[in-house]
Amino acid sequence: MSYVVDFVNVSTVGLEASPVADALAGLRANEARYWFNKYGHTFATEPAAQAADTVEWVHRVLAEERQLVIESTPLEATQFVAGGLRMAYVFYQSGLAINVMYAIEDGGKRAVGFKLSDGMDVPAELASRFKFATQKSKLAGTIRGSFFVIKGQY
Numbered sequence: 001m002s003y004v005v006d007f008v009n010v011s012t013v014g015l016e017a018s019p020v021a022d023a024l025a026g027l028r029a030n031e032a033r034y035w036f037n038k039y040g041h042t043f044a045t046e047p048a049a050q051a052a053d054t055v056e057w058v059h060r061v062l063a064e065e066r067q068l069v070i071e072s073t074p075l076e077a078t079q080f081v082a083g084g085l086r087m088a089y090v091f092y093q094s095g096l097a098i099n100v101m102y103a104i105e106d107g108g109k110r111a112v113g114f115k116l117s118d119g120m121d122v123p124a125e126l127a128s129r130f131k132f133a134t135q136k137s138k139l140a141g142t143i144r145g146s147f148f149v150i151k152g153q154y
Contacts, residue, residue: 002046003076005032010139014047014076020095023117026140027097028076031089033139039082048090051077058090058100061112061154071125072096084108095120102154110150118142 003013007029012021015028032043048055054077062068072094079088086102095117102110114126118141122132132144 001050002044005029005043005045007033007036007043007139014045015091017073017075018093018095018117020117020119023119023141024091024095024097026137027095027115027117027143028091030137030139030143031097031099035082035087041080041082043078043080045076045078045089045091048074048077051079054079054088055090057154058088058098058112061100061150061152062098064152064154065112065150066129066148068125068129070096070098071123094123096123100150100154102150111147112150113147114145116144 005028010025010029012025015021015024018024035041035043055074070092072092074090075093076091077089084104086104088100089097091097097115099113114130116122116132130146132146135143135145137143
Protein backbone atom coordinates (compact mmCIF):
# COMPACT_ATOMS: atom_id res chain seq x y z
CA MET A 1 0.00 0.00 0.00
CA SER A 2 1.44 3.37 -0.96
CA TYR A 3 1.90 6.26 1.44
CA VAL A 4 1.54 9.86 0.25
CA VAL A 5 4.26 11.72 2.11
CA ASP A 6 2.93 14.69 4.08
CA PHE A 7 5.53 17.42 4.43
CA VAL A 8 3.36 19.51 6.75
CA ASN A 9 2.62 16.83 9.36
CA VAL A 10 5.70 14.60 9.21
CA SER A 11 5.01 10.93 9.94
CA THR A 12 7.25 7.91 10.44
CA VAL A 13 4.79 5.62 8.62
CA GLY A 14 6.81 2.83 6.99
CA LEU A 15 10.05 3.92 8.67
CA GLU A 16 9.40 2.77 12.25
CA ALA A 17 12.13 0.09 12.06
CA SER A 18 14.83 2.73 11.73
CA PRO A 19 16.74 3.82 14.86
CA VAL A 20 16.58 7.36 13.42
CA ALA A 21 12.96 7.09 12.23
CA ASP A 22 12.04 10.70 13.08
CA ALA A 23 15.04 12.12 11.22
CA LEU A 24 14.50 9.77 8.26
CA ALA A 25 10.83 10.80 8.13
CA GLY A 26 11.95 14.44 8.07
CA LEU A 27 14.38 13.67 5.24
CA ARG A 28 11.62 11.92 3.27
CA ALA A 29 9.29 14.88 3.88
CA ASN A 30 12.03 17.28 2.76
CA GLU A 31 12.27 15.40 -0.56
CA ALA A 32 8.47 15.39 -0.90
CA ARG A 33 8.34 19.15 -0.36
CA TYR A 34 11.04 19.73 -2.99
CA TRP A 35 9.24 17.70 -5.68
CA PHE A 36 5.88 19.26 -4.88
CA ASN A 37 7.20 22.83 -4.91
CA LYS A 38 9.35 22.40 -8.05
CA TYR A 39 7.13 20.16 -10.22
CA GLY A 40 3.77 19.81 -8.43
CA HIS A 41 4.54 16.10 -7.97
CA THR A 42 2.87 14.26 -5.10
CA PHE A 43 5.60 12.12 -3.51
CA ALA A 44 4.31 8.68 -2.53
CA THR A 45 6.35 5.74 -1.28
CA GLU A 46 5.57 2.08 -0.82
CA PRO A 47 7.15 -0.69 1.22
CA ALA A 48 10.40 -1.84 -0.37
CA ALA A 49 9.03 -5.37 -0.80
CA GLN A 50 6.25 -3.98 -3.00
CA ALA A 51 8.69 -1.76 -4.91
CA ALA A 52 11.21 -4.53 -5.62
CA ASP A 53 11.79 -3.38 -9.22
CA THR A 54 12.74 0.11 -8.03
CA VAL A 55 15.07 -1.21 -5.32
CA GLU A 56 16.69 -3.63 -7.77
CA TRP A 57 17.24 -0.84 -10.35
CA VAL A 58 18.89 1.44 -7.77
CA HIS A 59 21.07 -1.44 -6.51
CA ARG A 60 22.03 -2.36 -10.10
CA VAL A 61 23.16 1.21 -10.83
CA LEU A 62 25.21 1.25 -7.60
CA ALA A 63 26.80 -2.13 -8.33
CA GLU A 64 27.62 -1.48 -11.99
CA GLU A 65 28.80 2.12 -11.59
CA ARG A 66 30.77 1.89 -8.32
CA GLN A 67 30.70 -1.75 -7.18
CA LEU A 68 28.66 -0.62 -4.16
CA VAL A 69 26.44 -2.88 -2.08
CA ILE A 70 24.34 -1.19 0.60
CA GLU A 71 24.31 -3.24 3.79
CA SER A 72 21.20 -1.70 5.33
CA THR A 73 17.68 -3.03 4.76
CA PRO A 74 15.50 -1.02 2.36
CA LEU A 75 12.28 0.12 4.05
CA GLU A 76 10.51 2.31 1.48
CA ALA A 77 10.94 3.14 -2.19
CA THR A 78 9.39 5.18 -4.97
CA GLN A 79 9.88 5.79 -8.67
CA PHE A 80 8.36 8.53 -10.83
CA VAL A 81 8.95 10.87 -13.76
CA ALA A 82 8.95 14.64 -13.26
CA GLY A 83 10.54 17.46 -15.22
CA GLY A 84 12.03 15.09 -17.79
CA LEU A 85 13.77 13.07 -15.08
CA ARG A 86 13.22 9.46 -14.11
CA MET A 87 13.64 9.48 -10.34
CA ALA A 88 13.98 6.58 -7.94
CA TYR A 89 14.36 6.78 -4.16
CA VAL A 90 15.13 4.10 -1.60
CA PHE A 91 14.96 4.84 2.13
CA TYR A 92 16.98 2.46 4.32
CA GLN A 93 16.68 1.29 7.92
CA SER A 94 20.03 2.90 8.79
CA GLY A 95 18.66 6.36 7.91
CA LEU A 96 20.29 6.47 4.47
CA ALA A 97 18.31 7.74 1.48
CA ILE A 98 19.55 7.09 -2.04
CA ASN A 99 18.13 8.67 -5.16
CA VAL A 100 18.89 7.97 -8.78
CA MET A 101 18.23 10.89 -11.13
CA TYR A 102 18.19 9.75 -14.74
CA ALA A 103 17.38 12.24 -17.50
CA ILE A 104 15.08 10.73 -20.08
CA GLU A 105 16.73 12.61 -22.96
CA ASP A 106 20.21 11.55 -24.04
CA GLY A 107 22.88 13.94 -22.80
CA GLY A 108 20.85 15.01 -19.76
CA LYS A 109 21.96 14.89 -16.15
CA ARG A 110 22.26 11.45 -14.57
CA ALA A 111 23.51 10.97 -11.04
CA VAL A 112 23.16 9.04 -7.80
CA GLY A 113 22.66 11.01 -4.60
CA PHE A 114 23.22 9.87 -1.03
CA LYS A 115 21.62 11.63 1.94
CA LEU A 116 22.26 10.76 5.58
CA SER A 117 19.61 11.36 8.22
CA ASP A 118 20.47 13.50 11.22
CA GLY A 119 22.06 11.33 13.91
CA MET A 120 23.27 8.43 11.77
CA ASP A 121 26.87 7.46 11.11
CA VAL A 122 28.22 7.37 7.57
CA PRO A 123 27.77 3.76 6.37
CA ALA A 124 31.05 1.85 6.16
CA GLU A 125 30.52 1.09 2.46
CA LEU A 126 30.41 4.86 1.72
CA ALA A 127 32.78 6.31 4.35
CA SER A 128 36.08 5.92 2.50
CA ARG A 129 34.67 6.62 -0.97
CA PHE A 130 32.65 9.84 -0.60
CA LYS A 131 32.90 13.19 1.11
CA PHE A 132 29.65 14.53 2.52
CA ALA A 133 28.53 18.16 2.48
CA THR A 134 26.13 19.46 5.12
CA GLN A 135 22.88 21.35 4.68
CA LYS A 136 20.18 22.45 7.10
CA SER A 137 16.51 21.61 6.69
CA LYS A 138 13.52 22.69 8.77
CA LEU A 139 12.00 19.24 8.26
CA ALA A 140 15.10 17.06 8.55
CA GLY A 141 17.57 18.95 10.74
CA THR A 142 21.10 18.49 9.43
CA ILE A 143 21.38 16.51 6.21
CA ARG A 144 24.72 15.25 4.95
CA GLY A 145 24.86 14.47 1.25
CA SER A 146 27.09 13.31 -1.56
CA PHE A 147 26.69 12.14 -5.16
CA PHE A 148 28.36 10.70 -8.22
CA VAL A 149 27.64 11.05 -11.95
CA ILE A 150 26.25 8.01 -13.78
CA LYS A 151 28.28 7.09 -16.84
CA GLY A 152 26.44 3.96 -18.07
CA GLN A 153 23.04 3.40 -19.68
CA TYR A 154 20.21 2.11 -17.52
